[in-house]
Amino acid sequence: MTDQEHYDRLRLEGARVLLRPLRFRAMPQDAAERNALLEPMIRALWDSGERGGRTLFEVAAELRAAADVIESGQDIPVLDIPGPPEALRDIAEHVADWDVGRARRLRDVTPTSDELGFRFPQLTSMLRLYYGQDGVAVEDDTLTARESLQVFVDDWHPLCLYRLPHVAGECQEALTLFQTEEALRQFFLVERSGDSAGLPWLEWLPLIIDVVGEHMRAHHPPQWVRKSG
Numbered sequence: 001m002t003d004q005e006h007y008d009r010l011r012l013e014g015a016r017v018l019l020r021p022l023r024f025r026a027m028p029q030d031a032a033e034r035n036a037l038l039e040p041m042i043r044a045l046w047d048s049g050e051r052g053g054r055t056l057f058e059v060a061a062e063l064r065a066a067a068d069v070i071e072s073g074q075d076i077p078v079l080d081i082p083g084p085p086e087a088l089r090d091i092a093e094h095v096a097d098w099d100v101g102r103a104r105r106l107r108d109v110t111p112t113s114d115e116l117g118f119r120f121p122q123l124t125s126m127l128r129l130y131y132g133q134d135g136v137a138v139e140d141d142t143l144t145a146r147e148s149l150q151v152f153v154d155d156w157h158p159l160c161l162y163r164l165p166h167v168a169g170e171c172q173e174a175l176t177l178f179q180t181e182e183a184l185r186q187f188f189l190v191e192r193s194g195d196s197a198g199l200p201w202l203e204w205l206p207l208i209i210d211v212v213g214e215h216m217r218a219h220h221p222p223q224w225v226r227k228s229g
Contacts, residue, residue: 005175009080012069014054015088016081018095019043020114027082027136031112034087035094040096040111044118056095113191116177120192122163122210123170126152127194145197145204149211158219168212171205 009016021037027035042056049055052171067085081088100107104224117124130152137148156163178184188194196204 002046003045004201008069009174012062012066012081014045014059015066018042018059018063018091019069019081023080027087029087031094034091038091038094039105040115041109042095043109044115046098046102048118056098059180060092060096063088063095106197113187116187117192119173119177120170120188122166123174124188124192124194127169127188127192127196131195132193138195138197145199145207146211148197149208154210154217158221160216164212164216168209171208175202175205 001025005091018038018041022028027095045054045059047055049058066081067083067088070081070083070088071085105190129135130148137143137151143151153160153164174188175183178187181200181202183204185196188201189196199207
């Protein structure tokens with residue numbers, strides 16, 4: 001992939017993420033059907049925007065840009081966004097207006113697995129890479145669960161500030177959201193292919209928080225450029 005192709009792909013990543021539910025099917029002509037299919041992904045991106053990620057307005061702008069690219073006839077093989085342009089513009093308008101009546105849209109809704117998956121990017125990545133099939137933290141089967149977490153911590157040290165607090169925060173959110181052993185196992189093991197180092201999930205996630213916090217307290221005391229006044 002050339003630098004230009006890489007740029008063309010990344011500049012429209014938000015639109016591509018939103019349109020994932022339509023990737024392997026024809027674009028529905030009916031707007032209501034289309035919007036219903038996209039609703040879980042819109043909610044996921046809205047929630048991500050509330051946490052500092054790209055906003056729905058930015059995603060809408062990417063959809064309009066994708067429509068312009070397709071309409072211009074440019075040959076961009078990495079675009080990977082289903083058209084036609086008029087449908088993308090209709091979706092962009094819907095996405096930009098979605099926040100109006102947000103409480104009504106969110107009330108009594110049941111989130112999807114993919115939607116909730118957006119909340120745990122760092123934790124899911126760690127559970128797969130270090131504890132999934134052929135995970136690097138379980139290559140030595142003599143390590144305890146606590147010792148195996150040190151493999152993950154050591155890989156990030158000394159840049160821990162940029163990963164470990166996120167993982168700990170996602171662990172706490174998972175405990176708050178899923179609450180039971182069965183729900184945690186279903187979401188992270190069955191649906192996300194992560195693993196828990198042989199521990200019950202209700203023990204595993206608090207252990208991650210404990211090990212991460214212990215390392216941060218020992219090696220990374222709170223430091224930042226403080227505001228004066």
